[in-house]
Amino acid sequence: MVVAVLGACADLRYYAHVTHGESALLLKRRSVSKVIGDPATDPKLAARLKLSQQARQFASEQLDLPRNRSYTYYVSLHRPYVVWNVFATPRFSVDAVPQCFPIAGCVAYRGWFDEQKARASVERLRAKGDDVYIGGVSAYSTLGWFADPILSSMMRWDDDELVGTIFHELAHQKIYVKGDTAFNESYAMFVENEGLREWHHARGEPVGDDHDQVMDDGFTKLVLDLRERLKKLYASGVDEQAMAEGKQRAIEDFRNRYAAWRDANWPNDHRYDKWVAQPINNATLLPFGLYDQWKQAFAVLFKQAGGQWPSFFERVRALAKEPKVRREGSLRALLQVAMKHNPSMTTLGRVSS
Structure with missing residues (x-):
């Protein structure tokens, strides 16, 4: 009973944190049109915001996405990310410790508006023996419950990522299935990609080559292969010491296979080297595949x-x-x-x- 009560208190504290974080964004938002018209606004920011509003209009008129006030406001965050997502798995499992919420259902992560609170959550999970991964997020969707704003963290992106994210998040507002992350993200990613293709075509712009997508797909395939190898290891029934040793061997083998793949196919492109060199565990693998599965x-x-x-x-x-x-x-x-x-x-x- 005590454990249940403590868990309930922890959940209440988390919901209070999320409510405060979302409320802070709503209080700080300004109409994009007013930001663009403000003489104090940096011309580069004004140009990016104009592009965002063109994309917002295109989304509703050409892609049949929701026509509402989302992405017609702007918020300057004064921090690099809006949210930090924390992923966790048991030490010998590739399945996420599920995080369940009243609106979104069960997802593979818990998001925090405060980096220090997110990192404190990481330490608590590690103390329990879980594998943990934390990643910064530049944008997210409230699924239409609020008018989601353009965030300053989105301004670091190139034009395609800015425009595509607007399409992606509006797709979540249109259709969302509780507890099925792979369905939701694969669907929204398709809308993003196809929407971008139509956006460029309508503007008479070249779509560009598929170098980035082909390389990204190849890297994701390598990561998912590691995940599958670990899954088989954990189901093998060997003792914990053998499992721990096999886990590290599989991760080192992945690093070697990555280097061979990169050198054979993309010798001058080292964009994934930093990720591969970082500590890898079950939780770091969780984000991969969710956006591509279907x-x-x-x-x-x-x-x-x-x-x-x-x-x-x-x-x-x-x-x-x-x-x-x-x-x-x-x-x-x-x-x-x-x-x-x-x-x-x-x-x-x-x-x-």
Whole structure:
């Protein structure tokens, strides 16, 4: 009973923290139009904000995304990230310690508006023996409960990431399934990518090559392969010492395979070196695959909808209403269609939840 009460108190403190953090953002926000018109506004910031409003209008008029006040306000944070997400797994498991909330359902992380509070949470989880990973987040969605603002942390991005994130987060506002992170993120990532393609086409701009996407997909595949190897190790039934030693061997083998892959394919591109060199544990692997698992399935669904956004969203909404097991079966069937049309496609991100 005491443990339950303490847990409830901890949850209440966390919800109070989140409420305070969200309220602070709402109090600090200014209309984007007023920021742009303010003579004190840096011209570079004004230009980026103008671009954001063009993207906001395009999202509603061309992509059938929500038409509301989200991304029509601006907040200067005076910190590098708006939220720090903390991921945790047991020491010998690749499955997240779930974090469940009234609105979002269960997700793989807990977000903190204060970095020090996030790091204190990390230490508590480590003390319990969990593997832990913390990552800064530049933008997030309240799923339409509030008018989400443009944040100063988003201004570090290039134009495509700024515009694409607006499409991505508005997609979450339109359709969201409680407790199914892979579905939600894969769907929103498809909307982001296809929306960007249509955005560039409408503006007469080149879409660019797929170097970044191909490299990102290849790296993600390597990480997910490590995750699968660890999963098999943890299910093998060996004792803890053998499991711990095997875990470190698998991580070192991943580093060697990464170096060989990079040198063979991208010898002059070292963008992932820092991530690979950092301490790696089960929790650091959690963010990978969530954004890609069903992305190609949604591409097939969009094609089946004739490339028409209203019809596509109707089909996504129908999938969202299915029980999770049946929904995943439908998505696997769509992936099979994708693979028939593109035999070289990998099953990127298809990991067990």
